[in-house]
Amino acid sequence: MVTKYFTTDMAAPHANRGPSLQAGSLRFVQSMLLLSASLAGCGTGVPDNSYQAPPPPEVTVAHPLQKTVTIYIEENGETEVVEQADVRARVRGILEEIKFVPGQTVKQDDVLYVIQRSEYQAALNSAKAQLAAAEAAIEVATAQTGVVDVELTRAEAEFVRYKGMLEKGAATQSQFDTVLAARDGVSANREASLASVTAAKADRDKAQANLDQAQLDFEYTLVKAPISGRITKTDIKRGNLVENGSLLATIVGQDRVYANFNVSDRAVLRLQKAARERGETRDEDRYRDMPAYLQRESDEGFPFVGKLDYVDQEGVDQATGTFAIRAVFDDPEGLILPGLFVRVRVPVSKLDDALLIPEQALSRDQRGTYVLVVNAEQKIERRDVTPGQTDDGMVAIETGLQAEDLVLIEGGQRARPGVVVNPSEIELTAADQSEETDEPVTADRNDDPPTDQPDDSTADAPSPDEQP
Numbered sequence: 001m002v003t004k005y006f007t008t009d010m011a012a013p014h015a016n017r018g019p020s021l022q023a024g025s026l027r028f029v030q031s032m033l034l035l036s037a038s039l040a041g042c043g044t045g046v047p048d049n050s051y052q053a054p055p056p057p058e059v060t061v062a063h064p065l066q067k068t069v070t071i072y073i074e075e076n077g078e079t080e081v082v083e084q085a086d087v088r089a090r091v092r093g094i095l096e097e098i099k100f101v102p103g104q105t106v107k108q109d110d111v112l113y114v115i116q117r118s119e120y121q122a123a124l125n126s127a128k129a130q131l132a133a134a135e136a137a138i139e140v141a142t143a144q145t146g147v148v149d150v151e152l153t154r155a156e157a158e159f160v161r162y163k164g165m166l167e168k169g170a171a172t173q174s175q176f177d178t179v180l181a182a183r184d185g186v187s188a189n190r191e192a193s194l195a196s197v198t199a200a201k202a203d204r205d206k207a208q209a210n211l212d213q214a215q216l217d218f219e220y221t222l223v224k225a226p227i228s229g230r231i232t233k234t235d236i237k238r239g240n241l242v243e244n245g246s247l248l249a250t251i252v253g254q255d256r257v258y259a260n261f262n263v264s265d266r267a268v269l270r271l272q273k274a275a276r277e278r279g280e281t282r283d284e285d286r287y288r289d290m291p292a293y294l295q296r297e298s299d300e301g302f303p304f305v306g307k308l309d310y311v312d313q314e315g316v317d318q319a320t321g322t323f324a325i326r327a328v329f330d331d332p333e334g335l336i337l338p339g340l341f342v343r344v345r346v347p348v349s350k351l352d353d354a355l356l357i358p359e360q361a362l363s364r365d366q367r368g369t370y371v372l373v374v375n376a377e378q379k380i381e382r383r384d385v386t387p388g389q390t391d392d393g394m395v396a397i398e399t400g401l402q403a404e405d406l407v408l409i410e411g412g413q414r415a416r417p418g419v420v421v422n423p424s425e426i427e428l429t430a431a432d433q434s435e436e437t438d439e440p441v442t443a444d445r446n447d448d449p450p451t452d453q454p455d456d457s458t459a460d461a462p463s464p465d466e467q468p
Contacts, residue, residue, distance in 0.1 A: 056422040059411030061374050064355035065428040066403050069396060070347050071389065073270065077261030077294075077344040079336055082328065083253030085227045089242040090220040091115055102233035106225045106251065113223035113234075113248060120218040127211035134204035141200045145193035152190050155183035229253040230334070254334035259294055259306070261344050262322035274348040287311050292327035295343040296336065302345055304329050304336065356394045357407050357428070362387060371401065372408040372415060374423045380408065382417045 089095075097114035100106060162179040165171035225231070229251045236242055263271070275287055288309060293302035306329030316323050327344060329336065336342075361371050362385075370384045385400030401407070406423065408415060415421055 056378070056420045057411055057414040059374070059415055059421045059423050060409045060426055061406040061423045062357075062409050062426045062428045064357050064397065064401060064403060064405065064407060065394070066353055066355055068350060068352045069354045069356070069389075071270075071349045071351055072345045072347050073263055073267050074343060074345045075261045075263055077259040077327075077342050079338055079340045079342055080258040080260055081252050081338045082256040082258055083227050083229060084338075085229075085251050086247055087112060087223060087226065087231070087249040087251060089113070089115060089223060089246040089248060090244060091120065091217050092244050093119065093221065093242065095236055095238050095240055095242050098234055098238050100231055102249075103230060105254070106228065106231050108225055108228045110225045111222050112225055112231070115221040115223065115242060117218065117221040120214070120221050124211070124214040124218045127207065127214035131204065131207035131211050134200065134207040138197060138200040138204055141193065141196040145190065145197055148186065148190040148193045152183070152186040155179075155186040159183045223248060225251055227251055227253055228255075252338065255330065255332055257329055257331050257336045257338065258309075259292070259327045259329060259342055259344050260324065261327075262317075262320070262324050265316050265321050265323060267348075268316065268323045270348045271346070277349070287325070291347060292329075293345040294327070294329055294336070295345075296340060297342075302343070304331070306330065308346065351396065353403075354388075355397045355401055355403060357397060357401070358409060359390055359393050359395045361407050361409055362395060363412075371397075372412055372417070373401075374406045374408060374421060378420055378423060380415045380417050380419050380421060 093116035095113060096116055098112070099114070100110075100112050106112065158179045162171050162176045166173065166176045232250045232252070234249050235247050242248070271287055271290070274290065288307075290308045292306045292308055294304035294306060295302045306327050308325060309328045310326040312324035325346075327346075357371065363370055363372070368384055369387055370382050373381050373383050375381050383400050383405070386398040388396040388398045390396075406425065409426065411421070
């Protein structure tokens with residue numbers, strides 16, 4: 001009875017769901033048939049899980065940019081004013097007036113200060129009076145000399161007459177001696193009169209010198225600008241006593257500036273070669289007037305054009321191995337402040353058919369500097385190169401690269417020597433650089449190799465006589 005109970009109980013539910021189970025089974029069978037048909041249509045019963053090689057890496061390549069560039073020496077420098085003068089008092093007195101505003105532009109001989117003038121005016125008047133008295137004394141002495149000259153003429157005549165009378169016996173020796181003594185006395189008086197005239201003239205010259213000094217002192221009460229330029233603030237305020245030589249202010253010229261910089265001894269030899277190529281054979285002409293270009297920290301390129309005007313006559317500094325040079329730049333607008341740290345470029349030569357590549361194409365390891373090139377089989381090759389100058393992301397390659405080589409520019413992360421790649425060639429032009437200008441390629445700085453970061457200059461190259 002128990003068995004029957006469970007059989008009846010279990011059969012009842014299946015009996016109730018029979019049509020539903022039959023429909024589900026039918027759908028399952030249909031799905032399996034469709035899947036089998038689909039697999040049969042693909043020609044295989046299982047997917048292909050075999051290894052598939054990745055496609056060759058996509059890379060960008062280019063031939064080196066070939067052009068003529070100017071070789072430059074570029075160094076850090078410091079600016080210095082060409083003209084600078086201290087404004088000093090030249091007389092002692094109370095400072096009565098200040099006739100300028102600190103920082104303004106003044107011209108040479110402009111009146112800047114007024115020192116108490118009354119005392120020096122009185123001294124000037126006194127000196128004029130002394131000169132007048134000395135000139136009057138000369139006139140008196142000269143007149144007295146004239147009177148003595150008349151007396152001497154009469155005494156000479158008497159002497160001649162009595163001498164003749166003595167010879168004829170018409171006059172005694174005593175009479176002749178009296179006339180002779182009178183003549184000699186008048187002659188002595190004449191010499192004294194002449195001495196008085198000389199002394200009076202000496203007094204006159206002394207009075208004239210005193211007058212000249214008094215005139216100068218009076219003029220020095222007006223303190224004038226020794227040069228043109230911008231004036232600093234005053235060091236002594238109005239109403240204070242100034243001494244002869246007291247510093248009152250300083251004037252700084254604005255029209256021209258110097259840039260002092262040092263180059264390596266190797267660069268000196270390059271400058272000498274450039275001077276010889278320009279036909280300068282005399283020592284005093286060497287380097288002089290070679291073009292130079294200046295860049296401030298905020299400038300793009302080198303907007304200031306100047307020339308070399310001095311080199312250290314003592315030669316290369318043994319302690320540092322550097323050579324001191326100075327360039328001068330016109331600066332009528334006063335844009336180059338004294339004491340600035342600047343970059344100075346000097347063209348030394350031209351390099352024909354130089355090979356330039358983007359600096360990002362260079363790589364470095366323990367073996368040295370190299371580039372990756374794609375050969376005719378589209379495989380990557382390593383080329384050890386000697387980099388030269390860099391400018392605006394472009395570097396000149398001195399050795400190790402040919403004009404027909406295809407240099408890997410982009411995509412080098414997956415490219416290794418011996419790997420087959422899928423190259424896409426582009427053409428390098430000056431316009432492809434990060435900033436298109438007429439700037440030349442810059443000479444290596446202190447002959448060091450280029451860094452991995454691009455500079456702020458370009459690879460376009462004018463001649464040494466052209467402005468960058």
